[in-house]
Amino acid sequence: MIIASMIVKTETEKVNDIVLKLQKLPNVTTHGVHKENNIIVLVEAESDDKLKEIGRYISSEFEGVYGTYPTFVSGDEEIGLDTAV
Amino acid sequence: MSLSRRDFLRASALAAAATTLGIGSVFNNKVLAKAGIDKEQFIQDSRGVKWHKSVCRLCGVGCGVMLGVKDGKPFGIRGDKENTINEGLLCVKGFYLNKMISAKNRLLYPMIRKNGKLTRATWDEALDLVATKFSEIRDTHGSDALAFYGSGQAETEETYVANKLFKGHIGTNNVEGNPRLCMASAVGGYISTFGADEPVGTYDDIEKCDMFLLIGSNTAEAHPVLYDRLVKRKKRNPNVKVVIIDPRKTPTNKIADLHLQVIPGYDLAIVNAIAKLLIDNGHTDEQFIKDSVNFSDGKNPITYDDYKKFLKKYTPEYAAEQCGVSPEDIKKAAKLFGEVPRVMTMWCMGVNQRVAGVFLNNLIHNLHLLTGKIGKDGCDSFSLTGQPNACGGVREGGGLSHLLPGHRVVANAQHRKEIAELWNVSPDKIQPKPGKHTVAMFDALGKDIKGMYVLCTNPAQSLPNLSKYLKGMEDAFLVVAESFHPTETTQLADVILPAAFWGEKEGVYGCTERRSQHMAQALQPMGEARWDGFILADLAKRMGYKENFEHFTSAEAIWSEYIKSTKGKDMDLTGAPYSRLKEVRGLRWPVPSVDHPGTTHRFTKGDPYFPEDKAAGRRMYFYTKPDGRAVIYARPDKGPEEKTSKEYPIALTTGRILEQWHTMTMTGQVPELVRAAPEPYVEINPDDAKDLGLSTRDKVRMVTKRGSLIVEAKVIDRPRKGTIFVPWHWPESLTNILTIDAVDPGSKEPEYKVAACRLEKV
Numbered sequence: 001m002i003i004a005s006m007i008v009k010t011e012t013e014k015v016n017d018i019v020l021k022l023q024k025l026p027n028v029t030t031h032g033v034h035k036e037n038n039i040i041v042l043v044e045a046e047s048d049d050k051l052k053e054i055g056r057y058i059s060s061e062f063e064g065v066y067g068t069y070p071t072f073v074s075g076d077e078e079i080g081l082d083t084a085v
Numbered sequence: 086m087s088l089s090r091r092d093f094l095r096a097s098a099l100a101a102a103a104t105t106l107g108i109g110s111v112f113n114n115k116v117l118a119k120a121g122i123d124k125e126q127f128i129q130d131s132r133g134v135k136w137h138k139s140v141c142r143l144c145g146v147g148c149g150v151m152l153g154v155k156d157g158k159p160f161g162i163r164g165d166k167e168n169t170i171n172e173g174l175l176c177v178k179g180f181y182l183n184k185m186i187s188a189k190n191r192l193l194y195p196m197i198r199k200n201g202k203l204t205r206a207t208w209d210e211a212l213d214l215v216a217t218k219f220s221e222i223r224d225t226h227g228s229d230a231l232a233f234y235g236s237g238q239a240e241t242e243e244t245y246v247a248n249k250l251f252k253g254h255i256g257t258n259n260v261e262g263n264p265r266l267c268m269a270s271a272v273g274g275y276i277s278t279f280g281a282d283e284p285v286g287t288y289d290d291i292e293k294c295d296m297f298l299l300i301g302s303n304t305a306e307a308h309p310v311l312y313d314r315l316v317k318r319k320k321r322n323p324n325v326k327v328v329i330i331d332p333r334k335t336p337t338n339k340i341a342d343l344h345l346q347v348i349p350g351y352d353l354a355i356v357n358a359i360a361k362l363l364i365d366n367g368h369t370d371e372q373f374i375k376d377s378v379n380f381s382d383g384k385n386p387i388t389y390d391d392y393k394k395f396l397k398k399y400t401p402e403y404a405a406e407q408c409g410v411s412p413e414d415i416k417k418a419a420k421l422f423g424e425v426p427r428v429m430t431m432w433c434m435g436v437n438q439r440v441a442g443v444f445l446n447n448l449i450h451n452l453h454l455l456t457g458k459i460g461k462d463g464c465d466s467f468s469l470t471g472q473p474n475a476c477g478g479v480r481e482g483g484g485l486s487h488l489l490p491g492h493r494v495v496a497n498a499q500h501r502k503e504i505a506e507l508w509n510v511s512p513d514k515i516q517p518k519p520g521k522h523t524v525a526m527f528d529a530l531g532k533d534i535k536g537m538y539v540l541c542t543n544p545a546q547s548l549p550n551l552s553k554y555l556k557g558m559e560d561a562f563l564v565v566a567e568s569f570h571p572t573e574t575t576q577l578a579d580v581i582l583p584a585a586f587w588g589e590k591e592g593v594y595g596c597t598e599r600r601s602q603h604m605a606q607a608l609q610p611m612g613e614a615r616w617d618g619f620i621l622a623d624l625a626k627r628m629g630y631k632e633n634f635e636h637f638t639s640a641e642a643i644w645s646e647y648i649k650s651t652k653g654k655d656m657d658l659t660g661a662p663y664s665r666l667k668e669v670r671g672l673r674w675p676v677p678s679v680d681h682p683g684t685t686h687r688f689t690k691g692d693p694y695f696p697e698d699k700a701a702g703r704r705m706y707f708y709t710k711p712d713g714r715a716v717i718y719a720r721p722d723k724g725p726e727e728k729t730s731k732e733y734p735i736a737l738t739t740g741r742i743l744e745q746w747h748t749m750t751m752t753g754q755v756p757e758l759v760r761a762a763p764e765p766y767v768e769i770n771p772d773d774a775k776d777l778g779l780s781t782r783d784k785v786r787m788v789t790k791r792g793s794l795i796v797e798a799k800v801i802d803r804p805r806k807g808t809i810f811v812p813w814h815w816p817e818s819l820t821n822i823l824t825i826d827a828v829d830p831g832s833k834e835p836e837y838k839v840a841a842c843r844l845e846k847v
Contacts, residue, residue: 012320071175
């Protein structure tokens with residue numbers, strides 16, 4: 001399970017349209033618009049494959065998006081190495 | 086009952102985003118409840134995660150990153166909300182840092198080439214072999230038959246140990262690093278104009294700036310978190326203007342008010358034209374010029390009037406013709422620069438990777454000196470850095486062939502004496518003559534240079550005119566300390582040494598704005614990997630230099646020795662010991678004592694070394710110049726080394742894309758990033774594509790005088806007509822076999838940004 005959050009920053013007047021578009025993407029949920037133009041997005045996927053290129057897709061394909069900025073990404077469960085200090 | 090792993094991760098992710106936006110408490114209550122997550126349980130479960138403070142491993146912005154460890158494993162990465170550089174935001178590359186740690190191609194044990202094949206070895210076998218071979222080479226051919234090639238990604242402590250070993254003990258100044266390929270022209274510009282390397286201002290100026298002039302920088306993709314700060318500034322203040330000078334339309338254009346889309350290699354004329362217009366329009370700060378500026382033609386002092394005469398040629402019409410833009414746009418850019426109170430110019434590889442890189446850096450500084458828009462809030466001439474520790478480790482630590490630690494140079498006898506004392510060696514041990522610069526060093530490899538130690542970089546992919554240098558790497562005794570294998574360089578090595586990666590080691594990175602930040606060790610190195618600082622100290626002992634390296638038992642011990650070299654210097658870090666750096670989100674030098682807050686603007690009030698007496702009422706005193714005055718240079722509009730011709734009519738320019746970084750040694754390990762741009766490609770302007778009958782995804786051959794490469798065409802209105810853009814990341818498609826290895830005569834930085842080529846449909 002890979003879980004990540006990001007903030008999508010948009011032009012203010014387009015923020016609601018972009019929320020609607022984001023809600024149509026698979027594996028993506030939105031969690032409100034904050035401070036005018038910041039959308040909190042949660043991406044959940046069973047594998048790395050499904051997490052793919054979401055940031056770029058949103059940045060490049062959605063008009064009015066300034067950028068997508070990750071804030072958290074979970075570790076890989078398959079690491080399996082006890083490496084803590 | 087504990088939360089499920091999924092709910093715990095969801096809650097952690099949402100909480101990180103909410104905290105970043107400064108809405109943590111309200112958001113957590115409402116949204117966690119709606120998501121069916123017990124907030125109190127989340128808080129309790131979170132106690133099992135230990136978060137370690139660090140700095141992003143990738144570009145030079147210096148974003149704060151927290152690396153979480155739970156049950157002995159990397160739990161996750163989050164942006165560091167408390168770090169004022171990024172306030173919790175990351176970019177896509179930083180997002181995958183923890184995946185790089187656990188990449189499948191991590192190098193887990195030393196390897197030695199036997200009968201042409203790299204085979205597993207013990208540490209003792211590998212290091213004994215390196216020590217024996219290096220000693221033999223030194224004794225047989227002299228110390229200059231050895232070389233070290235380091236990295237702007239290495240920690241300051243690592244570069245310091247290497248410098249001490251090679252310059253101070255082996256006795257060669259053949260010590261270089263990959264910042265020679267990206268930042269050397271910025272160094273040359275700062276030193277010649279201001280007398281000292283690195284910017285006057287800091288990122289704090291962004292939030293007070295009225296106009297951003299971006300030259301040769303795709304900030305949105307190369308420095309996304311910094312770009313977000315520009316976006317925020319413009320959004321809050323719609324009158325803020327963004328002017329771009331670049332041969333290519335990029336995502337940064339989303340916030341541009343004006344784009345001067347120049348022919349690659351000819352933008353010096355524009356900057357001179359802006360300088361002329363600033364004077365003609367009465368937008369100069371005559372008192373500042375009188376107080377704090379000298380003029381020079383590069384050889385001799387000249388007068389202000391001489392400079393004005395020099396600029397006569399640079400009318401907007403002349404510059405427009407040279408650069409292929411409209412004279413009206415040049416006038417608009419100059420008017421904006423002159424009229425708004427506060428301007429920041431930012432630039433990156435598009436300026437530095439040029440045979441006229443130092444000149445162009447000087448010309449940019451000229452604009453700020455003419456208008457006095459420097460050394461005060463919202464104003465600076467601010468070079469953006471490509472690597473996380475090019476400034477801290479290599480520029481400040483002295484990791485180039487002419488430098489010594491603490492902004493010293495090998496050519497200065499007093500500097501050699503001071504460093505020799507610190508290193509406990511005779512001053513004679515440090516040679517007074519600079520060693521070979523990067524391109525010359527690799528040219529000599531396999532000939533005069535018989536052995537080389539490469540640390541944390543991949544020259545077999547990143548050198549310009551690459552085909553010319555591969556044989557030398559094959560012929561010489563090549564040692565590569567790396568976290569990943571294979572890379573183009575490890576495949577040529579005689580010995581490869583597994584190095585601890587980010588998160589597995591402690592150290593300091595110094596970013597673009599003179600800020601040094603401590604990174605905690607959160608994990609044990611994978612496999613048999615060891616920290617580069619210890620590997621180098623171990624090698625030093627095996628080569629007979631035990632006495633001066635045996636006290637390097639921790640990163641802190643090395644840092645503590647290093648900062649002694651900065652005492653009393655313009656880059657004083659003596660107020661930044663580990664005990665303090667561990668507690669704060671970095672300190673911006675000069676920081677001469679542990680109770681000093683660090684410095685926002687240099688050479689003016691607030692800088693601890695600003696000499697009020699010498700300044701005598703002047704706002705700025707450049708104390709790194711003999712008379713306290715910075716220099717405005719009359720620099721001609723030198724064009725590219727290789728001009729387009731009938732046979733090679735297209736200008737080829739190289740660069741990077743959002744998801745990848747440098748030679749993909751790290752980012753190539755992340756499937757998501759690779760899939761975002763899986764195939765090498767070339768961007769071609771639609772008009773050029775039409776002329777050649779090319780469509781997107783057609784195969785196209787790019788031919789230069791040095792080689793040819795077939796990639797997919799991407800027809801897109803980004804490069805200007807007559808120009809192509811090629812990202813240089815993919816190891817299976819080595820873009821640098823096409824680029825030229827001509828260097829700036831001052832900085833010795835190669836001109837990656839312009840080569841003449843032709844296109845052939847395949």
